[in-house]
Amino acid sequence: MTGTKRVPGATITRLSIYHRQLELLEFDGYRQVSSDKLAWLCQVSSAQVRKDLGYFGGFGVRGVGYDVLELQAHIREILSINKVWNLAVVGIGNLGSALLRSRGFALKGFNCVAAFDKDPAKIGKFTAAGIRIKNITELARSVKEMHVDMGVITTPPSEAQRIADMFIRGKVNALLNFSPIRIYVPDCCLVENIDFTIKLDILTYRLTHGDMN
Amino acid sequence: MTGTKRVPGATITRLSIYHRQLELLEFDGYRQVSSDKLAWLCQVSSAQVRKDLGYFGGFGVRGVGYDVLELQAHIREILSINKVWNLAVVGIGNLGSALLRSRGFALKGFNCVAAFDKDPAKIGKFTAAGIRIKNITELARSVKEMHVDMGVITTPPSEAQRIADMFIRGKVNALLNFSPIRIYVPDCCLVENIDFTIKLDILTYRLTHGDMN
DNA sequence: CATTGTGAACTCATTCACAGCG
């Protein structure tokens, strides 16, 4: 049952993975899936799948498994990705452009409503999605007006902290930070970091220390 | 001392973070740093810093702290980022181009030696770094010849598994997968995934469930 | 005497094992 037991952070990560895998299963025409099969697809144990889902309720049917569409809907509800979220991207270089173009945003409920850069050559131009790139000087005011829910930072590291501060002044308290430095924010603000250089270091460590898993 | 105790995976991630922070400290002219200060900068506890470093040896001086340059060197040694590693990037779209340009590769010892795409319009062209883009049909043979250590997958998800298979045929057994799907590889192959859509889902979950940390 | 290094205590997360149920 939906006990008030604390949910591990790793469970949330896996729910997101289960969700995508369920979309693929749906696409392939599956209506039902067992914890065993879903686990295999997601490269975790079946007990893990059941435990993760168990934190939020009994979504399965004993002896049968889970309904693919129903479970998808439940996970969307849990993760709150059944709503539309407004995003602002700052730093329209290669990476920023890649994200703005990405199906990962549009297809899901992540709606990119604003783009910022400090390069005069880019300001005023339009992104592939038809958004006009604004000057970062307008950031704080603009994101407040547009009710931006999450800020995406794809600037060079030297700018990242300054941009984070601007988002916070604009009352955006969830940031996705692609720059390879830690940013410092007040407690009210959530940050998720995506730093591929760390992953490279992990790979070299694992390669040389024979860590196979 | 350098006991054979098992090192947590999270420790490796943090070592990478400590290392970058030490570079910043060096740049700012610091010669010494305490576990307390480094911890604050990296947003972890000081006990965590000492424990992490303790897995690999006693690098500090009691009553003083750690030598910034010396600790950097130790961590580089541990992570094996004091060597040069050959990378191949597959999928030269926005993201692939962003990575090829990135200072994150060049500045550290990650040397991008090959780039692949399947788009005839791109094949034969040169990247910003002067690498000729090859057809993915040449991937397996080419990476073996060039002694590529790590493969970077920045293709659309539909291609990712096929590319992973090619890398494995080319004896590359470390992959950095940017596509938002799980790839399946034999035990001899290491994979690190970078999936920003998961991070978005985590943010929406934390935003709606008031998870502040 | 400030700060490291580290066992011991604790907290968090995963796996086990099986009762419960359609």
Add this chain to the structure above:
DNA sequence: CGCTGTGAATGAGTTCACAATG
């Protein structure tokens, strides 16, 4: 009968607290 749901057992990772020491 097969598969879910879950408490109990185990294991992994972090924090505590303090002895060791340059």
